[in-house]
Amino acid sequence: MARAVTRRRKLAFTLVGWTIGLTLFFPILWAILTSFKSEGEAIASPPSFLFFHWTLENYAEVQARSDYLLYALNSVVISLGSTGLGLLVAIPAAWSMAFAPSKRTKDILMWMLSTKMLPPVGVLVPIYLLFRDFGLLDTRGGLVAVLMLMNLPIIVWMLYTYFKEIPGEILEAARMDGATLAKEIVHVLAPMAVPGIASTVLLNIILAWNEAFWTLNLTASDAAPLSAFIASYSSPEGLFWAKLSAASTLAIAPILVMGWFSQKQLVRGLTFGAVK
Amino acid sequence: MATLHTRTTARFMLSPAVLLLLVWMIVPLGMTLYFSFLRYNLLMPGMEAFAGIENYQFFLTDPAFMDALVNTLLLVGGVLLITVVGGVFLALLIDQPFWGQGIVRLLVISPFFVMPTVSALVWKNMFMHPVNGLFAWVARGFGLAPIDWLASVPLLSIVIIVAWGWLPFATLIILTALQSLDQEQKEAAEMDGAGALSIFAYITLPHLARALTVVVLIETIFLLSVFAEILVTTNGGPGTASTNIPYLIYAQALLQYDIGGASAGGVVAIVLANIVAVFLIRMIGKNLEA
Structure with missing residues (x-):
């Protein structure tokens, strides 16, 4: 009708x-x-x-006055670094839970999720002191580590829900044909997993790029990414709205475009697969 | 199906992620808990001493804590109200066929990708500034006196800024759920003579219940931690008018160097978040079985 x-x-x-x-x-x-x-x-x-x-x-002024490119580079390094490291740890974990589940798989997934529920401010004091004592304050490496750990549950979860959709029979068939574990991963699993991994990467870069709790509290100048650099425009002296706008436009443009392309996958990632 | 060999491999592959998260959770949590029972100020090194529940007493009876708690609840509640009601409305609208639907959809979800410091400063300066802001210009156009948004209604201003960023999130998720609604069910109801309102109340809304719950819970988790928007606009002021719990703890720790007090606050924040988290995790867990 x-x-x-x-x-x-x-x-x-x-x-x-x-x-x-x-x-x-x-x-x-x-x-x-x-x-x-x-x-x-x-x-x-x-x-x-x-x-x-x-x-x-x-x-031109934003670059000349405040070395904008340094902060942009920090943002790139921190978001790509934390995403890459996260993938390295999460892909094997998600793979094993999706294809060789045990009785405790569900509990582990749930527990990982629960670590994401911990409010960052609850651990601000110890993380700040540990960073101070280990000389990690205002370093890119420290921030990469924190953001990686913060988003690890999301990466594992997203990859898990994608891997789950790959039919297990295909893996068994490959195994029957005598494929080793390494071959199974490289030739069978990887090609099928690429779309899922790609959208996980996209979402994670967006989250890391826009993060503004740890970046504000753990960096000052050397390792400050754009989210922290923009905050320096909050000082009341002088109205530099045009420069603030230029810095803001550059900071949000790449992520906005990435977000437009990933809107469908975003829902799955942000709801931990509860809404598809 | 899984052989012993693959099971060992699987466990080996899982362990780095589990160990990392375990350390990431237990070490700072343990330290927060430990510090919360110490008299420990960074300005007085070497003076640390056991304080019992003194920090909790101090933090919980501090009038600023009550203000921050109320502000936190108002902030979470206000943003939830705007984003859930607005999100349902926007999702229903975008679900209708019209010209340029795809582009409008992109426009609507865009604010979600704007980093908090940018959105807060753009709103603070270019919209809410009492002299040069657009709102002031519009108010003068209507012959009204412009209001100094962040000074006279700081919490409402922050609610508006934060809600602008989260409205797209709610819209996107509700829209996704809406599009999985069985159209035949709706058509059958229409044939039976059901009006648009009763279709919405008896078919659409029940179908959206799950998505709405997820939106509310996930937003609550994030909204309990709003920080950057407050730091760059009002610094929690005037007074404590826009201080929420994360900002209060930040001020206690990094502005007053009171490690013990801030840790006690951190424990309180974790307890608050856990009340919500329990419901969320239970819901997602149910979904995992389905």
């Missing part, structure tokens, strides 16, 4: 949908627009929406 959707109904929904969509997106759009204004125009009231003197000077 084809329901005839009247044109007028569709038009009405188009209008409402776009209005709401643009309203929610507006703060991002506004930051992007402001990044192309001069500082004077950025704080002008009434504001100019499109008809201002477009300039790229803020992007």
Whole structure:
């Protein structure tokens, strides 16, 4: 039974949908627009929406004044590093739980999940003191370790739900044909697991890139990623909105695009497979 | 099916992850618990002494703690209310056929990918600033006096900023659940003469119950830990008007160097989070069997 959707109904929904969509997106759009204004125009009231003197000077200034690239590099190193290390530990774990489950597999999964429920602030004091004593404060290595451990449960869980969907019979067939464990992983499992691993990587990079509790508390300048660097614009002296906007635009653009591409997998990862 | 050999291999492959998480959980937790019973201030090194439950007494009877607890609950509750109600509404809207649906969907989910420090500062400066902000400009346009958002209604301002970031999360998950709804069921109800409202109340809403529960629980876990948004906007002020528990503990530890007191606060925060976590874990566990 084809329901005839009247044109007028569709038009009405188009209008409402776009209005709401643009309203929610507006703060991002506004930051992007402001990044192309001069500082004077950025704080002008009434504001100019499109008809201002477009300039790229803020992007140049942000780099010249505060060595923006260093913070961007820190963000890249920390999010890629923690994701890579996490995968290294999580892939074998998820593989073994998905394909050789034992009686305790479910308990282990649940326990891993429960470590994610621990509020970071509950362990702020010991982690801070340990970092201080081991000389890890404001180092990339320290932050990579903390973010890796923080997101490890999510990585294991996501990979587990993806691996679970790979039919076990295929593995058995490979085994019957005499494939060794190594061959089984490289030739059979890996090709089928790549999509799942890719979306896990994507989600984890997004989470690590945007993390702003440990980065604010454990870094100062040398290892500060963008999320901590942007916070330095909170000082009340002077209104550097155009520069703040330029720095913000650069900081969110790559992640925004990645997020758009991974929206479907995101739901699974963030709900631990409870909503698919 | 699994031979002894593969079982040993499996255990070997699982152990690094388990050991790492075990250490990551037990060592800091143990230290927090231990510190919480010490009189320990970083400004007075070498003066550590056993304090019994003194830190807990101090932390729990501190008027700032009551303020922070209330603020935490208001923050979590306010954001949940906005995001769940708004999320259902937005998901129903995006689920309708209209031109440019895919693009609108991308626009709606975008705020979720904005890092907290960026969203907080963009809102604080470009929207909520009492003189140059857009809200002030709009208010003046209507002939009203602009309000200084972060000074006069700090907690509400933070609720708005945080809700903006989490609304897409709720929308995305509810939308995913909505799209798995059996259309035939709806059509059958329509044929039986059910109106749009009763279809929503008796078919759509029950179908969404699980997704809604998941949204509420997961958001609660994250919202109990809101920190960056407060640090870069109000610093918990004015007074304690926008201090939540994570911010209070941070201030106790890294601004006042009171390790013992902050640790006691940390234990309290963990207990609070666990109350929610128990429900969430039970729900996800049930799903694992299905």
